[in-house]
Amino acid sequence: MAYVATRGGERAIEQAERLFRAEMGEITEARVAEIKAAMPYLIDRVMGEASLYDEDLAALALAQTGGELFEAVLVLRAWRTTQPRLQVADPITQDALFTHRRISAAFKDIPGGQVLGPTLDYSHRILATDVLNGFPFKPAEVEPAAQPAPAYQPSVAAWQADNDLVDLPPIDDTAPEDIPDVTREPLLFPAKRAHTLQSLARAETGGALALGYAAMRGYGQAHPTVNELRLAEADIMVRHPNGTAFSAGRVKVSQAEVVSKKGEKLELGFAATLGWNEVKCISAATLDLNSAGAEKGSATEEEFFIYHTEGVESSGFCIHFKLPHYVTFQSSLDAMRDAKAKAASRKEPAE
Amino acid sequence: MSLATLTKNWEPMSYGFLDASAKREIRRKMLKAVAVPGCQMPYASREVPMARGWGTGGLQVSLTLMNPSKRVKVIDQGADDSVNAASIRRFLARVSGAPTTLDTLEADLIQSRHRIPEEKLREDQVLVLQVPNPEPLRPVQPNMSIARQMHADADYGRMWLQLYEQIVRSGRVMQGASYPSLVNGRHVMTPSPIPRWDVPKLHMAKHLTILSAGREKRIHAVPPFTRVEPLVFDDVPYKVEDHGGLTCNRSGAKGFFMNEIPQDDGSSTYEISDSEFGVKTIKQAEGERVEFGETWYTDGEMPS
Numbered sequence: 001m002a003y004v005a006t007r008g009g010e011r012a013i014e015q016a017e018r019l020f021r022a023e024m025g026e027i028t029e030a031r032v033a034e035i036k037a038a039m040p041y042l043i044d045r046v047m048g049e050a051s052l053y054d055e056d057l058a059a060l061a062l063a064q065t066g067g068e069l070f071e072a073v074l075v076l077r078a079w080r081t082t083q084p085r086l087q088v089a090d091p092i093t094q095d096a097l098f099t100h101r102r103i104s105a106a107f108k109d110i111p112g113g114q115v116l117g118p119t120l121d122y123s124h125r126i127l128a129t130d131v132l133n134g135f136p137f138k139p140a141e142v143e144p145a146a147q148p149a150p151a152y153q154p155s156v157a158a159w160q161a162d163n164d165l166v167d168l169p170p171i172d173d174t175a176p177e178d179i180p181d182v183t184r185e186p187l188l189f190p191a192k193r194a195h196t197l198q199s200l201a202r203a204e205t206g207g208a209l210a211l212g213y214a215a216m217r218g219y220g221q222a223h224p225t226v227n228e229l230r231l232a233e234a235d236i237m238v239r240h241p242n243g244t245a246f247s248a249g250r251v252k253v254s255q256a257e258v259v260s261k262k263g264e265k266l267e268l269g270f271a272a273t274l275g276w277n278e279v280k281c282i283s284a285a286t287l288d289l290n291s292a293g294a295e296k297g298s299a300t301e302e303e304f305f306i307y308h309t310e311g312v313e314s315s316g317f318c319i320h321f322k323l324p325h326y327v328t329f330q331s332s333l334d335a336m337r338d339a340k341a342k343a344a345s346r347k348e349p350a351e
Numbered sequence: 352m353s354l355a356t357l358t359k360n361w362e363p364m365s366y367g368f369l370d371a372s373a374k375r376e377i378r379r380k381m382l383k384a385v386a387v388p389g390c391q392m393p394y395a396s397r398e399v400p401m402a403r404g405w406g407t408g409g410l411q412v413s414l415t416l417m418n419p420s421k422r423v424k425v426i427d428q429g430a431d432d433s434v435n436a437a438s439i440r441r442f443l444a445r446v447s448g449a450p451t452t453l454d455t456l457e458a459d460l461i462q463s464r465h466r467i468p469e470e471k472l473r474e475d476q477v478l479v480l481q482v483p484n485p486e487p488l489r490p491v492q493p494n495m496s497i498a499r500q501m502h503a504d505a506d507y508g509r510m511w512l513q514l515y516e517q518i519v520r521s522g523r524v525m526q527g528a529s530y531p532s533l534v535n536g537r538h539v540m541t542p543s544p545i546p547r548w549d550v551p552k553l554h555m556a557k558h559l560t561i562l563s564a565g566r567e568k569r570i571h572a573v574p575p576f577t578r579v580e581p582l583v584f585d586d587v588p589y590k591v592e593d594h595g596g597l598t599c600n601r602s603g604a605k606g607f608f609m610n611e612i613p614q615d616d617g618s619s620t621y622e623i624s625d626s627e628f629g630v631k632t633i634k635q636a637e638g639e640r641v642e643f644g645e646t647w648y649t650d651g652e653m654p655s
Contacts, residue, residue, distance in 0.1 A: 009610070010432070010441070012434060012558050013437060014436045014440055018570060036473055043436075074398070074400075074402060076399035076400050077402070078400040078401075079370070080398065081367065081370075081373070081397045081398045082363075082364050082368070082370065084370070095620045099396075114620070118488065150452075172616070181589055183395065183397070183398075184376075184395050185395050186370070186393030186394055186395055186396075186568055187568065188393055188496075189391070189495070189496040190496075203465065207453055214409055257474075296494050296496075296497065297493065300603055303494060303496055309494075312398060312402075313401075313403045313404075313566045315405040316402035316403025316405060316407075316566060317403060317404035317405070317483070317566055318404075319402055319405075320402065320404030320405050320483070323427070323435055323464075324406065324427065324428050324433060325606075326610055326611075327428045327429060327465045327466055327528065327544070327546055327610075327624060328465060328527060328528040328529075328546070329527075330529035330545045330546065330592065330608075330609075330610065330624075331528040331546040331547060332363055332527030332528070333527075333546075333611070334527070334592040334593055334594075335524075335527050336525075337594065338523060339521040339522055339523050339525065340522060342521075342522040343521075343522060346522070
């Protein structure tokens with residue numbers, strides 16, 4: 001019997017992958033299209049965490065991984081790695097966002113008005129079980145308002161700044177190609193502002209919520225008030241080599257701005273991401289709000305939350321514990337046994 | 352002359368998966384790491400088609416160093432046929448066209464998780480170690496920014512204290528694998544979770560070792576002929592695993608690092624951890640002509 005007989009590794013992994021893919025069945029364009037049409041919020045979540053805006057690719061990633069979200073995000077991020085960086089789009093301000101939903105919890109009414117847009121917030125969460133008995137769920141028709149809400153809305157913080165309630169951060173006029181990119185350069189602390197916002201935009205939703213919720217519950221000093229929450233579409237303005245600016249299309253974005261009283265002024269926390277994802281934006285903005293001066297090692301400290309809300313890294317590390325660890329384990333066993341033997345030999349013999 | 356003659360045809364993926372800018376960054380960071388032995392160099396660390404924690408740091412270094420004539424060996428916990436080693440080897444070959452090998456002597460590039468082969472590496476070979484946690488100070492200081500400052504100040508007092516406390520409590524240093532080691536008399540590094548058995552192999556070695564943590568985005572290196580000294584007190588010598596007297600149950604190889612295999616009767620047998628060394632030993636016993644390299648250990652002892 002030789003060692004060679006145990007070389008089943010390559011075949012085993014191939015068959016294990018086949019087993020997974022066989023259960024998933026054939027993946028067709030129609031399946032991808034159905035996922036894209038049926039699950040826009042899931043697509044948005046995946047695109048945000050992957051920091052790659054492409055609904056078709058996101059739907060394909062979900063189809064390919066059977067909806068294993070961490071795997072779907074990983075496959076998109078790995079694909080993203082291989083893509084060239086052609087252009088950096090122009091920065092966009094809040095009042096230039098094509099806004100679908102925009103609410104503020106700070107004031108009853110705000111300039112531009114509260115626009116509820118599409119939401120389940122006030123719905124009764126009742127499962128439509130009739131669908132399973134052959135009665136399709138047909139959504140009731142939407143009655144348009146007499147006066148449509150304006151698509152472009154000013155920012156609430158701008159009004160507060162005019163009233164000397166908040167100091168807006170200085171305008172950052174870094175040239176587009178000089179904006180630090182967390183996917184292409186090392187992340188160091190204290191983090192560059194761009195790296196913090198990019199990391200929060202890419203954060204895993206559940207992770208951002210877990211740490212954000214810890215801050216909301218009391219492990220953070222600042223209690224967030226949602227100053228403004230927006231679901232919108234942003235124009236991607238890029239430039240032709242001859243200088244002409246043009247829109248390459250619109251992408252769905254969401255952003256949250258939370259405030260807290262700090263002395264006589266309000267303090268701002270901000271987060272934005274690709275796709276519509278309210279829970280992530282409010283959580284991430286709460287972390288941002290609490291991060292200034294947070295104690296090292298606390299959940300609201302920048303290094304702590306940026307590292308621990310990174311979904312691809314955290315999930316990868318978690319599943320790596322499935323890999324064999326017998327060398328390290330053997331090494332520990334050796335130290336334990338030796339220490340035990342030493343302890344036994346030190347014990348005085350009984351009289 | 353047309354544009355077509357000046358450009359390459361479109362391909363869905365760059366040679367060796369990573370694009371040129373990613374490779375350039377890794378090359379630069381490797382050079383920095385070689386220039387300051389044992390010092391952790393932050394790098395961007397791209398996402399690759401493998402989960403973080405599964406060797407993505409080692410993979411990026413290998414992908415950067417690969418070319419079609421580099422012969423590559425991949426091991427995981429000493430074994431070439433471990434599923435993850437097989438997966439990484441397949442990926443490296445697939446995206447670079449490089450030939451692969453299981454024999455340490457034939458390899459130009461060895462990517463390894465948690466072992467250094469038992470046969471000595473040469474000047475022309477590069478060892479890439481996968482690193483889960485690049486920070487030896489993590490047990491005493493989990494915050495990376497503070498730990499970075501501690502390295503800058505060569506502030507290793509807490510590290511020493513931890514080792515001292517272990518000796519007081521347990522009569523010995525309890526560190527298993529990843530034994531913290533002083534590189535070139537300046538930086539304390541983790542040698543990655545290689546067993547204590549393997550750490551002396553790095554000291555004044557002829558080969559270059561690159562240690563890369565993809566998830567944690569740090570590269571450090573041990574250049575050839577560099578001092579690597581495990582942190583020990585003068586009166587408590589460094590102790591490798593007590594494997595020098597063990598014999599491999601399958602191959603008969605003796606005096607190397609072993610895997611313990613629990614038996615039904617409550618006892619244990621042992622199998623050599625460096626699987627290809629075991630295979631060569633078996634082949635030789637079966638009468639095949641096999642070439643063995645010089646080993647770091649002889650008769651279970653590391654000659655000083």
